[in-house]
Amino acid sequence: MSPLIEKMLTLQDRDRKMLQLLREQKDVPARKQLIESRLQAHHESLKASQEEIKKHTATLKNLEVEIEGKKEQIKKYRDQQLQAKKNEEYKALEHEIANVQKVIRGLEDQEIVAMERMEALQKTQGEHQQDFQAEEKQVLAEFQTLETRVKNIQQELDQLRAERTALTAGVDATWLARYERILQKTGNFAMVPVEKSCCGGCHMTLPPSVIHDARRGQTITTCNYCGRMLYAIV
Ligand SMILES: [Zn+2]
The missing domain is CATH 1.10.287.1490 (Helix Hairpins)
Known part of the structure; x- marks a missing residue:
């Protein structure tokens, strides 16, 4: 991570x-x-x-x-x-x-x-x-x-x-702004783990490319369904 x-x-x-x-x-x-x-x-x-x-x-x-x-x-x-x-x-x-x-x-x-x-x-x-x-x-x-x-x-x-x-x-302003917006919108989590191949927030199945990006952790990867930011537990 x-x-x-x-x-x-x-x-x-x-x-x-x-x-x-x-x-x-x-x-x-x-x-x-x-x-x-x-x-x-x-x-x-x-x-x-x-x-x-x-x-x-x-x-x-x-x-x-x-x-x-x-x-x-x-x-x-x-x-x-x-x-x-x-x-x-x-x-x-x-x-x-x-x-x-x-x-x-x-x-x-x-x-x-x-x-x-x-x-x-x-x-x-x-x-x-x-x-x-x-x-x-x-x-x-x-x-x-x-x-x-x-x-x-x-x-x-x-x-x-x-x-x-x-x-x-030290956090990138774009990440931070996005994070804050999602947290406010969901009221619970802005960042969720990838669980198996699903979003840890809305539990929808994620496309392999999204999972791949989340694993790399180089860019902001978001769930296509709920918009939460994804991270992978390696
Ligand atoms: Zn989601």
């Missing part, structure tokens, strides 16, 4: 690493968004349970106020009873009181059910709070890992770019 081809293969190796790193770098915002959306989902569950508690607190308060109102009503009836002059009047008030007491018992039953529901809601909220905090911790850790990775990617890219500059120094 000619020293030029060897150099080009090293270049291709570095370029492929760079492409991979660039792809990874490009994916970072999407990855961040994915992590954030996970936290957002937990936050929404927490907010929903807090909202439900708020609503339910109002329901409980209304019940209490209603019960208090009914108790006041009984007091008024009792006062009226003290002032009642006729027995029928007294009895009628007693009847009213019994009615209101029945209503109060009904309301108190509702209050018990509502309090039990409140306990369940608070338990759920507590769980959501814990989940959210755990997720937040996890997300922060993942963000940190990602930040470190971003820095490392940048460092690796800088190093590869420097290596690339050194590698391309």
Whole structure:
């Protein structure tokens, strides 16, 4: 294998690493968004349970106020009873009181059910709070890992770019331009080996003259089908 081809293969190796790193770098915002959306989902569950508690607190308060109102009503009836002059009047008030007491018992039953529901809601909220905090911790850790990775990617890219500059120094400009164009077009390999009598990129059978040229390695030999540059493993 000619020293030029060897150099080009090293270049291709570095370029492929760079492409991979660039792809990874490009994916970072999407990855961040994915992590954030996970936290957002937990936050929404927490907010929903807090909202439900708020609503339910109002329901409980209304019940209490209603019960208090009914108790006041009984007091008024009792006062009226003290002032009642006729027995029928007294009895009628007693009847009213019994009615209101029945209503109060009904309301108190509702209050018990509502309090039990409140306990369940608070338990759920507590769980959501814990989940959210755990997720937040996890997300922060993942963000940190990602930040470190971003820095490392940048460092690796800088190093590869420097290596690339050194590698391309002695390479013929025509070869280099062609190589770069093919690499960009294929997104994977610009230089492929001849495998048996096929192109190592597209696997089509190559004409004997092309294989011969690739073996000699004196000129740029390309695959007639995919345009990749060919080299022979001797
Ligand atoms: Zn090919």
